[in-house]
Amino acid sequence: MAEILAAQLVRDIPNFPEPGIIFKDITPVLKHPQALKEVVDLMTEHARALKPDVIAGIESRGFVFGLPIAINLGLGFVPIRKLGKLPGEKISEEYALEYGTNTVEMHTDAVEPGQRVVVVDDLLATGGTASAAARLIERLGGTVAGFVFLIELTFLGGRKHLRGYDVYTLIEY
Ligand code: AMP
Numbered sequence: 001m002a003e004i005l006a007a008q009l010v011r012d013i014p015n016f017p018e019p020g021i022i023f024k025d026i027t028p029v030l031k032h033p034q035a036l037k038e039v040v041d042l043m044t045e046h047a048r049a050l051k052p053d054v055i056a057g058i059e060s061r062g063f064v065f066g067l068p069i070a071i072n073l074g075l076g077f078v079p080i081r082k083l084g085k086l087p088g089e090k091i092s093e094e095y096a097l098e099y100g101t102n103t104v105e106m107h108t109d110a111v112e113p114g115q116r117v118v119v120v121d122d123l124l125a126t127g128g129t130a131s132a133a134a135r136l137i138e139r140l141g142g143t144v145a146g147f148v149f150l151i152e153l154t155f156l157g158g159r160k161h162l163r164g165y166d167v168y169t170l171i172e173y
Contacts, residue, residue: 004042005038006029011037012024041072044146050116050118050148051145054115062080066120079106080133094132095129105136114142116143117143119134124149124167128131134162147166152167
């Protein structure tokens, strides 16, 4: 794990976006050509092993990694977006935050029934976003083949929300 170049580049920003949160800033990884290629290549191989038909990325840092993974695998990419961003016919899933709720949405034609979908995001924290993404895909008749994240904050226990799914993470804190 420690040999991954990106692990030394992820930057902690304390008290962002609110007091008490330590934000894992991945922008130093994105601007480092070798680190960027290394993480995209490793995430691609994890995704490939899950035999997906399509890659879904969670807005917005899931787009950054999901799109090159889809291209590497010769697959299409579908976005899972925040409330109110998608223009077409869509479905929504709400999930709880510490205070309040968030909503993610997908176009109803994003996934065909029976398709295997790998969900990509930059970071697994509590798992609320990822499990809402899984519910969207399953409501559309898709199968969640697994999840691929760059970072996992293991102390938040997000995996327990994703029990029964394959979950790959490259860097754990
Ligand atoms: P969760 O639903 O709690 O698993 O949160 C995951 C989503 O929130 C991902 O899209 C992350 O990009 C973002 N996120 C949550 N916590 C952090 C953090 N400490 N640093 C950076 N991003 C975070």
